[in-house]
Amino acid sequence: MxxxxxxxxxxxxxxxxxxxxxxxxxxxxxxxxxxxxxxxxxxxxxxxxxxxxxxxxxxxxxxxxxxxxxxxxxxxxxxxxxxxxxxxxxxxxxxxxxxxxxxxxxxxxxxxxxxxxxxxxxxxxxxxxxxxxxxxxxxxxxxxxxxxxxxxxxxxxxxxxxxxxxxxxxxxxxxxASAVPTWQHRLEATSQRSEMPLTSREMDVARLVLSGCSGKEIARKLDISIETVKVHRKHIYTKLNIKSQSELFAVFFKAN
Incomplete structure (x- = not known):
C-alpha cells in the first residue's frame, strides 16, 4: 500500500x-x-x-x-x-x-x-x-x-x-421543492396566444429540437419518420410565428 x-x-x-x-x-x-x-x-x-x-x-x-x-x-x-x-x-x-x-x-x-x-x-x-x-x-x-x-x-x-x-x-x-409547470405548459401557454396551439407531439419535437437532437435522433426517440419530424417542425414555427431555432429558444426562455 x-x-x-x-x-x-x-x-x-x-x-x-x-x-x-x-x-x-x-x-x-x-x-x-x-x-x-x-x-x-x-x-x-x-x-x-x-x-x-x-x-x-x-x-x-x-x-x-x-x-x-x-x-x-x-x-x-x-x-x-x-x-x-x-x-x-x-x-x-x-x-x-x-x-x-x-x-x-x-x-x-x-x-x-x-x-x-x-x-x-x-x-x-x-x-x-x-x-x-x-x-x-x-x-x-x-x-x-x-x-x-x-x-x-x-x-x-x-x-x-x-x-x-x-x-x-x-x-x-x-x-x-414545489412542482413547477413542465416545458409543455410553458410552450403551451405561449402557443395559446395564437389561433392554433401546439399539439402534444409538436411539444415533444420542440423540446428535442431545443435540446440539440438532430432530425434523425428525434425520429428515433419518437418512433416517427424524419419527414414527419420536418412537418412537425414546420408547424411549430408557423403556429408560434417564428422562423428559427433561436426564436424558439427565446419563446421557451421567456416562458420561464
Missing amino acids: ELQDIAWHQSVGQLIDSLDAPNFWVRLVRLLEHYLPFDSWVALLFSADRPVVLAESPTSDGRPDPLFQDYINGVYLLDPFYIASRENGQDGLVRLDDVAPECFEQTDYYRLYFRLNVVADELQINCQIDADRTLCLSLGSQQRFTPAQVALLSLIQPWIRGLMRQRLRFEEGLVA
Whole structure:
C-alpha cells in the first residue's frame, strides 16, 4: 500500500464521520480535487419536479450565479444530463459525450448557457435513489477531461456514490421543492396566444429540437419518420410565428 492509498482511506473515513456535517459536500469536493482538476461543481437532486440544489461552488464574490438561477428556473429542461436521468436513470459516472445530442453545440442552450457556465466539459456521478429520483454530483471544467482523469474518477466513483446515498438522509427540505409547470405548459401557454396551439407531439419535437437532437435522433426517440419530424417542425414555427431555432429558444426562455 502506497502513501497515496493511505491518504485516500483516511480521507474517506473522515468523510464518513462528517456525513451529518453542514460542510459535507465541500469536504467531498476538496477530496476529489486531489485526484482531478475541475472549475465548478454542484450537488443536486433530479426528479420530475424542479431540481433541488443541495450545494454548489461559490462565485468569486460569494453571490448566487445568475446563470445557475436561470438553470433552476427552467433551463434545466434542456440539460442533457437531466434529460438522460429522466429517460433512463442509472447509477455511475456519466460523461457529457455520453448524453449530449448530436447537434448539442449548435443549440442556443449551449451557446447562451453551457459555454458560459461550464465552458468545455462536464462529468456527473449519479446515484439512483428510486425510480423517480437521481442524486447527482456534477463537475464542470474549462478544459476537456483526459481519458486518464475519467478512468480515475470511474475507479473511485463507487465510494463517492456510497457516501452520497448515505448523505441524503441528512438533507432537509428536499420534499419542499414545489412542482413547477413542465416545458409543455410553458410552450403551451405561449402557443395559446395564437389561433392554433401546439399539439402534444409538436411539444415533444420542440423540446428535442431545443435540446440539440438532430432530425434523425428525434425520429428515433419518437418512433416517427424524419419527414414527419420536418412537418412537425414546420408547424411549430408557423403556429408560434417564428422562423428559427433561436426564436424558439427565446419563446421557451421567456416562458420561464
